[in-house]
Amino acid sequence: MTENAQIWLGNGWSVQVLFSRGGLSTSILVSLDSGTYLLLDCGDGCLRDLVSQGTDLHRLDAILLTHGHFDHVGGLHSLLGYMRMIGRNTPFIILTPHKAREDKLIIDAFTTVYPDSVPFDIPRREVKGGEEIKLGDIKVTPFDVIHCGSTKQGGIGEPLPALGYLLQYHGERVVYTGDCGLDSKLEPYISEADLLIIEATLNEPGGEMEERVHLSLESAQRFAASAKKAFIIHRPGGLPPVEVGG
Ligand SMILES: [Zn+2]
Numbered sequence: 001m002t003e004n005a006q007i008w009l010g011n012g013w014s015v016q017v018l019f020s021r022g023g024l025s026t027s028i029l030v031s032l033d034s035g036t037y038l039l040l041d042c043g044d045g046c047l048r049d050l051v052s053q054g055t056d057l058h059r060l061d062a063i064l065l066t067h068g069h070f071d072h073v074g075g076l077h078s079l080l081g082y083m084r085m086i087g088r089n090t091p092f093i094i095l096t097p098h099k100a101r102e103d104k105l106i107i108d109a110f111t112t113v114y115p116d117s118v119p120f121d122i123p124r125r126e127v128k129g130g131e132e133i134k135l136g137d138i139k140v141t142p143f144d145v146i147h148c149g150s151t152k153q154g155g156i157g158e159p160l161p162a163l164g165y166l167l168q169y170h171g172e173r174v175v176y177t178g179d180c181g182l183d184s185k186l187e188p189y190i191s192e193a194d195l196l197i198i199e200a201t202l203n204e205p206g207g208e209m210e211e212r213v214h215l216s217l218e219s220a221q222r223f224a225a226s227a228k229k230a231f232i233i234h235r236p237g238g239l240p241p242v243e244v245g246g
Helices: 046-052 076-085 102-113 207-212 217-224
Strands: 006-009 013-021 025-032 037-042 060-064 093-097 124-127 133-135 138-144 148-151 155-159 163-169 172-176 195-199 229-233 242-245
Touching: 006 229, 013 046, 013 195, 013 229, 025 046, 037 046, 037 076, 046 076, 060 076, 076 102, 093 102, 093 138, 102 124, 155 207, 195 217, 217 229, 217 242
Parallel strands: 037 060, 060 093, 093 124, 172 195, 195 229
Antiparallel strands: 006 013, 013 025, 025 037, 133 138, 138 163, 148 155, 163 172, 229 242
16 A cells, blocks of 8 residues: 555445556455455555555455456465465455456466365356346446557557446445556446546557557546546556546
């Protein structure tokens, strides 16, 4: 967690961006007043952030993954290892995009190394855009987004299995876009959201990078204007997150 951590207080729940920087790590904690938690993505360092602020990892009910890039799943092995160490024995669930591979391979490696000593089940459910999922009293609706990988040596790759999530609880709507390009159909989910968490990785708008890989700050601010409040995250190195609205 950094001094830039962003917090939204809703009706019986709250959302906290533990940390987010593009190409480094993103993790967002959803806390219910009932004392349970959900995690949106689990980038490197999320275990450190959760434990250092006293989050009870016996009560983490679900991890919702947007896609398999390292800066969104890199902390998964640490989380599983910690929960094994503390003897967590209650179930939790991992939601992940249909055909995502990275988290599956991390979980497979973990359960292969510790075949007989993990005291909790790790149900993993691949989900598709438009499904409706109940996690306790929260209604979760994943939605498809366009997000391609991009590397220096390989340029822009093919679209990945990638989702955003709409969470509904006590009549409020929280939307997290994950990583997404402009070709994603975001508008129906974003409009009038109580909280929008949206990425803005690019310094310059336009081009194929913005259509298929990441949003610019300019575009993210345009989307943010249609929500009641927005956290603009996943900023490139050193640039602070931005808050929009009341
Ligand atoms: Zn990504």
